[in-house]
Amino acid sequence: MYFAHELNRTLVLPNFIEYHYPNTVIRPFETIFEVSEMLKYQKVIKMMEFAKEIMNTIWPEENRTAFCWSPRKSAYNKSAPTGCHAKEGNPSVPYWDNIGVSFHKDAYFGDLLGGYDLTTPGLKAAWLQRFPPSDFPVLAFPSPPAPFPSRASTWSLQRYLKWNSIIADRANQFVENELLSPFVAVHLRNDRDWDQVCELLSSHSSHGPLFASMQCDGEANYNGVLTQEICSPSKKTIVEQVTEVVRKIGASSVFVSSDRDHMIKDFNKALQTYKVKIHRLIPDDPLLSLAIFAKADHFIGNCISTFSHFARRERDSEEPRKPTSYFGIRHRSKLSEL
Known part of the structure; x- marks a missing residue:
């Protein structure tokens, strides 16, 4: 939430993953939290609404880029070149298949001091400079762009999760x-x-x-x-x-x-x-x-x-x-x- 808000991006509300053995269940954000409350803090759009109505227009398939910290080896294909490998294994494959996304490019941000912790001084400007919306209309991550554990300065955002x-x-x-x-x-x-x-x-x-x-x-x-x-x-x-x-x-x-x-x-x-x-x-x-x-x-x-x-x-x-x-x-x- 904080990451998207600080970069003035529209947050595509993520689906949640539930593990009901032996199946993985993809559960839309709006079946758990109220979207109207999120709108009080930032611009948001439901995942399926994004996928069906605007994704193909602003994010053509050949330009779909996965963002990750740094290149790594594939856990499933030893001959594959290093990269984000954002879509491999479970739950990654069913998660992205659910909205029809495959990645064709990778982008790395680990060399930015602070990574995606935008509470770091100067990091917001660095993200805007390296990844402007004009060149990167969508920022897609295989994991949440937020530090773990979360920063105390962002805990108050809980009030928007109803x-x-x-x-x-x-x-x-x-x-x-x-x-x-x-x-x-x-x-x-x-x-x-x-x-x-x-x-x-x-x-x-x-x-x-x-x-x-x-x-x-x-x-x-x-x-x-x-x-x-x-x-x-x-x-x-x-x-x-x-x-x-x-x-x-x-x-x-x-x-x-x-x-x-x-x-x-x-x-x-x-x-x-x-x-x-x-x-x-x-x-x-x-x-x-x-x-x-x-x-x-x-x-x-x-x-x-x-x-x-x-x-x-x-x-x-x-x-x-x-x-x-x-x-x-x-x-x-x-x-x-x-």
């Missing part, structure tokens, strides 16, 4: 029919692949960012040092922090979303004296979970998870801001010496 009416209505119905207010929402990132992420902490500078960990900067009781307990909190830590928040706000229910273990039995046992009901979605629905997270009276997420960060940004965009906390980062009472 759930479309179908997802918003489903979230409202679930909250109204299943959850008693006030309620706490919990995101547990505990699938087996996450263990591999947390293992990076042993070789990763404990004071540097990892994935979305910059969302925790400025949090009370966080000194900037990432730990295993922040990345992959123990069940003891999770239960204790949820119990603390439930007691603090007088919660009547807890909503849990997880990619593997929802810890329903653990929460039921720990919270039985509070007469709190524990809920989850069956089957799991990540987008609906995010929409429900936004409505919680308090949200507890994973500091390193980008999924938790999406919820945090949406909650921060509300007026007034809704409280968010993270597992492994908690208040510790100080002992007073008499």
Whole structure:
């Protein structure tokens, strides 16, 4: 969003990719978010509208250029020359086939200081000079032209990402029919692949960012040092922090979303004296979970998870801001010496 806005380009709203084994599903942007809200920030066009109505006119097939950082070898054809190889493998092939695009040229921008991070001084002018709209009417990337992790200066753009009416209505119905207010929402990132992420902490500078960990900067009781307990909190830590928040706000229910273990039995046992009901979605629905997270009276997420960060940004965009906390980062009472 920020990249297109700063270059005064119309943003072609990207399709999303969902992995429903064994198939890859291409899902249009407008089936998830409201296009009208995006228009409040920048010029946009739906992907299929672009493909059907203007693509062939402004972007002839022979001029279709893929933009990437630098040339690389093909992962599928060892004899192919180096290049972007923007359309090979899954999901790249079905993604571009969905709108009828094949690339015939490559363009590289890795030598530009800052790449595509337009918060870098002077980089906007460099892009406009090297890739003017007159010569490059379309900038097409195999991955988002944005730094990862995202820059804090762009987080406020979340306010333009509003759930479309179908997802918003489903979230409202679930909250109204299943959850008693006030309620706490919990995101547990505990699938087996996450263990591999947390293992990076042993070789990763404990004071540097990892994935979305910059969302925790400025949090009370966080000194900037990432730990295993922040990345992959123990069940003891999770239960204790949820119990603390439930007691603090007088919660009547807890909503849990997880990619593997929802810890329903653990929460039921720990919270039985509070007469709190524990809920989850069956089957799991990540987008609906995010929409429900936004409505919680308090949200507890994973500091390193980008999924938790999406919820945090949406909650921060509300007026007034809704409280968010993270597992492994908690208040510790100080002992007073008499």
